[in-house]
Amino acid sequence: MEFDYRDRVLVPGYTSCLGCGEAMAMRIVAQAAGKNTIFTSCTGCSEIFTSRYPTSSWAAPWIHSLFENSAAVASGVYYALKHRGKLEGVNVIGTGGDGGTADIGIGCLSGALERGDDILYCCWDNEAYMNTGIQRSSLTPFYAATTTSPAGKASWGNDRPKKDIPAIVAAHNIPYVGVGSCGYYRELPRMVKKALSYRGPKYLQIHSVCPAGWRSDPSQTAVIARLAFETGCYPLYEIIEGETKPHKPPKEGWKHVEEYLKPQGRFRHLFRAEGGEGQIVRIQALAGANIRKFYGDDAVPDFAKEAEKKAEEMAEEQEAEATA
Amino acid sequence: MAEKQEILEGAMAVAHAVARCRPEVIAAYPITPQTHISEELSQIVADGELDAEFVKVESEFGAASVILGASATGVRTYTATSSQGLLLMSEVLWNIAGMRLPVVLACANRSISAPLSIWCDHQDAEAIRDCGIIQFYAEDNQEACDQHLIAYKVAEDRRVLLPVMVNLDGFLLTHVFEPTILPDQQLADRYLPPYEAVLKLDPANPATFGAFTEPDKCMEGRWMVHDACMRSLPVIEEASAEFEKVFGRPSGGLLEEYKSRDAETILIAKGSLCGTIKDVVDEMREEGTKVGLLRIKTYRPWPTEAVLKAVSGAKQIAVIERGASFGAGGVMTPEVKETLYDAGMQTPVSGFCVQLGGREVPPDGIREIVDRVASGEKQTAYEYFRLKTEILPELVPGA
8 A cells, every 4th residue: 555645744754763652642743733733842852853954754834943942932933923813723832852841941831831822732751851862851750760860779760750740730720731642642633632622821741652761662662651551650631621531540450560660671670679679669659649649549459559558668767767 | 204303211212113113023031221121112012002922931041932933933023131131042042043033132231140240241242242143232322223123124134034133231321311213113114114034934835944954064054154144244234324315314334433544543342332432532633642443333243344444554453342251362352353364464452351240431541541552552461451459359368
C-alpha cells in the first residue's frame, strides 16, 4: 500500500529515535489539531529531529525560538492573530519538553496562563533532559537514575518526587488541564479536540516514553507507557473547568510498581544493588498515594497500603538516625 | 505642515511618537528609568487612541519573547527596557536578530548591577553590541522620538530586516522635560505605511522558523546577519533623508560632525553627553582652540567610512565614553583605533570613561580632557576619568 502523507501535519522523515514516545505524542497532537495550527517549540529533541535545515517535517507553520520561551512565543503569535482578526479557525499550540516546561520555561508558561491567552500548551513529559543526554529535571520520577542523578553507593538516583505541574497549572484557573500518555494514543485526539474546544489557556501533558533515556526496549514504548498508568506511577486525568475526571481505572486492577520499573534501565539499580528492592516500597507508596488521590482510599490495593506503612517507618528510622 | 512644539517629558514624548508608528503588539515589563514609556503607552491604548495589544508580561524575557512571536506572525511590535531588563532580554534579542525580525525597542540606558545603580551609563546597550541589533543613540528627546520612526523604516526595509534599538539616556532624557514636536499622525502614516512581512507564520503558507543548522551551514546563516547590518548603513541614510523630506526637519543619520571639519582635536561621544560637549566646544572655539565633536548616532552598524572621513584631518582624538570593557579598555575607543589603523593612520587616540552609574560630567571635565590631549599627552591605557581613589576601600589589606 502506498503511504499518502499529504494530509499529515507532522510529515514522516523526521529523525527521532526508534520507539520515541515524544514523536508519537507530537504526531497525534499535530494531526488532531490540523493544519490550521501554528506551533511553537522549545529547544529539545523534537526541534532537532524535525527541523534540520534545509529540511522540515512540519506541514503547518512552526517556530522554534529558545529553550524557555515557547509559551511566550505562542502568546505573541496569539496576540498578532488577534490584532489582525485572524484567530477564527486557527489554533495556537505551544510545545516543550518537561525541562522546557516545568523548569526553565515555567515563568513564561505561568505568564501565558495567567493572562488568559487563548493557546494550548503541550508538554511532552519524557521525565529528563533527553536532548542534552538524560539529565534530571523536576519531572524526573523518584529513584530514576539520570546522568545528573546517578545511582551509586550513596545514592538511589533522583531523590525527589515529580513536581506536580498539572496542579500548578490548574491553580491558574484555566478551563482545561489534561494528563495523557503516548501509550493511550487513542485517547489523545479526543483530549486535544476537547482542549481546543475551550477559549483561553489549555494545558496538556503527555507521558512520553524515551527508550534512549529510560533504557527501555523501543518496541515496548506503548506497553511501558500503559504500565506507568496501570501501576499508579503516572495518573491520567483531566481537570475540566475545575472538575477532576480521572481516566477509568485498569480493568484488571492496579499492578505492582515492579512491573513498570523492571523493563527500564533507569531503575535497574533498584533490582541489582544490595537493598535496592527494599527501596522500591517508596515508589510503591507514592503510587498508592496517587491512586488514593484520584480514586479514593478504597481503590488503593492492600500491597500499596502496606508499602505506604513501610515507607513511613523507613522515613521515621531515617529521621531518628539523622537526629541521633 | 507646521507641527506644534510641546513641553514633554522624554519618556512620554517617546511613547506618543511610538504610538504614531502604530505598533500592533506591545509587550513591556516595568524597570526604572524606562517605565514611563510603557506606562504612557498603556494609557494611550487604554484611552483608545492606539489600537494595539498591550501584553502585560511576567518579565523582560517574556516581553521580548512575546514580541518575537508576534513579529514572526507578521505584525509591527514594540518593547522598551533598561539595564537588567535588557540583559534579561538579551538571549531573546540575539535570537530576534538571527531570525531577522524587524522588532523596534528602546533602551533607557542605565548602569548594570553591582553595585546597584538606577542611573545612566551605556554598559547595558554595549553588552549586546555584537548581536546584530542596529543601535541608535539620541542626544535629546526630539531625536529619541524621531529615531523611533526611522527605526521602523530601517528595520522593516526588505534590504535590512533586523531589529533596531533606540538608546536614550536614562533620567537624563527619559525624565527631562524638553520642547518636543510629536510627529503628525498623517505624516507618520505617510512615512511608515502598514507593515507587511515578507514571510510569516501563516497556515495558508506554512513555513518553518528557527530551524537548526549543522556546521556546514551555520556560519553562512550568521554571516547574513552581519551582512544585513552592513547593508543597513545606506538604508539608514536614505530613511533619514526621507524623514527630513516628510517632516521638514533633519533627524537620524549615522553621525553628526559638530565644528569638527577643521578641528585639530576631535572628541567622539554618543548620547546626551554630547549636549555638554557641544557647549564646551563652543566656549573653547571662542578662545581659539580648534576642537570639534563627532557624535555617533548609529553605533551599530559601526559607520567606519563616515567616521574615517570625519576624523581624517584631526591631529588627536579623545573618545569619551559611558562604558568600559573590564579587564581590557574602552568599548568605542578600540573601535575608533581599529578604524584608523585599518586606514593606515596613526592619529593618537585617547579613551576616557567619564561616567558609570550616572555621575555628573561637568564642562570643566571635558575641557580638561581637551587640554590634555591637545598638549600632546600620550595615553598608555584607557582612563577612568577623575576616579576618586580616596574613597576606594583598602581591598587587599597590607598590600
